[in-house]
Amino acid sequence: MADSIVKFDQPQQSDLDRCVHCGLCLNACPTYRELGVEMDSPRGRIYQMNQVASGAPIGPSYVEHIELCLACRGCETACPSGVQYGRLIEAARADIEQRKPRPLGTRLLRKFVFGHLLQSPGLLKTAGAFLYLYEASGLQRIARSSGLLRLFGKLGRLESLSPPVESPFFFSQIGRTFPAEGQQRYRVAFLAGCIANISFARLNEATVRVLQKNGCEVAIPAAQGCCGALHVHSGLREEARGLARRNIDAVLGGKFDAVITNAAGCGSTLKEYDELLEHDPAYAEKARQFTALMKDVNEFLASLELNPRMGEMPVTVTYQDSCHLAHGQKVRAQPRKLLRAVPGLTFREMPMSDLCCGSAGIYNVVQNEMAMSILKSKMNYVNMTSADIIVTANPGCMLQLQAGSRMYGQGRRVAHVVEILDEAYRKYKE
Ligand code: SF4
Numbered sequence: 001m002a003d004s005i006v007k008f009d010q011p012q013q014s015d016l017d018r019c020v021h022c023g024l025c026l027n028a029c030p031t032y033r034e035l036g037v038e039m040d041s042p043r044g045r046i047y048q049m050n051q052v053a054s055g056a057p058i059g060p061s062y063v064e065h066i067e068l069c070l071a072c073r074g075c076e077t078a079c080p081s082g083v084q085y086g087r088l089i090e091a092a093r094a095d096i097e098q099r100k101p102r103p104l105g106t107r108l109l110r111k112f113v114f115g116h117l118l119q120s121p122g123l124l125k126t127a128g129a130f131l132y133l134y135e136a137s138g139l140q141r142i143a144r145s146s147g148l149l150r151l152f153g154k155l156g157r158l159e160s161l162s163p164p165v166e167s168p169f170f171f172s173q174i175g176r177t178f179p180a181e182g183q184q185r186y187r188v189a190f191l192a193g194c195i196a197n198i199s200f201a202r203l204n205e206a207t208v209r210v211l212q213k214n215g216c217e218v219a220i221p222a223a224q225g226c227c228g229a230l231h232v233h234s235g236l237r238e239e240a241r242g243l244a245r246r247n248i249d250a251v252l253g254g255k256f257d258a259v260i261t262n263a264a265g266c267g268s269t270l271k272e273y274d275e276l277l278e279h280d281p282a283y284a285e286k287a288r289q290f291t292a293l294m295k296d297v298n299e300f301l302a303s304l305e306l307n308p309r310m311g312e313m314p315v316t317v318t319y320q321d322s323c324h325l326a327h328g329q330k331v332r333a334q335p336r337k338l339l340r341a342v343p344g345l346t347f348r349e350m351p352m353s354d355l356c357c358g359s360a361g362i363y364n365v366v367q368n369e370m371a372m373s374i375l376k377s378k379m380n381y382v383n384m385t386s387a388d389i390i391v392t393a394n395p396g397c398m399l400q401l402q403a404g405s406r407m408y409g410q411g412r413r414v415a416h417v418v419e420i421l422d423e424a425y426r427k428y429k430e
Pocket residue numbers: 028029030031032040041042045068069070071072073074075076085089
């Protein structure tokens with residue numbers, strides 16, 4: 001196994017050395033705020049990474065503290081020393097993945113999910129069809145209301161967090177090109193995600209409509225696929241590289257002004273394809289070109305002269321920063337600017353809006369207890385705002401906040417920024 005270790009997929013000493021142990025990041029760390037344990041703080045995790053880099057064995061305690069990290073990158077924003085914590089945690093996980101074999105059952109499950117399910121539109125469609133039947137037949141309602149799911153432990157919790165299925169799936173739109181409304185100003189590619197094609201099909205449609213309203217011809221490249229964000233966050237960097245090459249090939253050559261995503265978690269990884277492929281001579285330059293085109297939909301729309309033909313939206317909204325948008329991509333002002341452009345809408349900031357909600361990719365499934373505890377704290381902040389709608393910019397955060405709204409909130413609606421814009425455009429009357 002030692003022969004196959006990829007050195008650049010381990011935490012680099014030069015990155016680790018940037019930490020001066022000041023502790024200014026501690027208050028920005030959700031796991032430290034919940035537990036008050038140094039080893040579950042950014043500084044403590046960097047200390048442990050340093051020990052492993054100096055030759056200490058990778059033990060169960062190290063794996064536990066690294067896995068309990070949300071990879072939310074709140075610490076990166078707080079750090080005055082420029083520690084690139086996102087790089088470090090992803091490399092630490094890749095290192096564990098390379099050097100610490102998991103139990104057979106876990107390996108097989110991970111192989112199926114990461115190696116097959118997320119990468120195959122056919123398998124995702126089949127899984128979506130089963131989930132749709134489960135929901136539409138009433139089985140899900142019975143299973144949830146009877147308490148039956150509690151008997152299945154982790155599997156039951158997974159079911160309760162599984163995203164709803166939205167039929168018809170967005171897969172049917174892949175390969176199509178949608179014309180701009182009015183004069184065409186831009187030609188953009190839209191990356192529709194993987195699970196989002198079955199669970200956020202309406203959000204994807206809304207995104208296309210809002211882009212069309214703003215003078216964009218929107219192409220949905222046929223050869224696109226999963227972006228690899230969940231792979232990167234789980235330490236599977238080689239698998240992520242394969243997916244990155246596929247998306248780069250799907251987009252480059254299409255003469256696009258921008259490549260758009262509506263998922264902050266995906267966007268963060270898509271914008272880092274250049275880092276992921278920096279050691280690949282055939283793709284390093286292509287990855288740089290791809291990364292230069294990559295834009296979150298909020299970032300892109302806020303950079304335009306926004307089409308003002310929106311109807312009144314007499315609602316009060318608050319905004320939860322998606323970690324991978326605020327901390328990963330440094331996109332904070334843009335979603336707020338877009339929301340404030342909606343006529344009649346009242347915007348109310350919540351305290352600690354950029355503290356993670358506990359979603360973090362599949363974190364709320366694999367670290368359910370911590371995710372729920374973080375969510376409960378988050379909902380206290382949301383409830384202080386008395387907003388009608390919680391708005392955010394990432395499908396994963398939407399699911400987590402919906403669960404929070406049901407469990408600890410007042411049943412508030414959760415929406416994506418582009419869904420609010422889409423509704424406002426639909427309400428416009430000449
Ligand atoms: S990424 Fe988030 S959870 Fe992990 S150490 Fe940094 S602030 Fe804490």
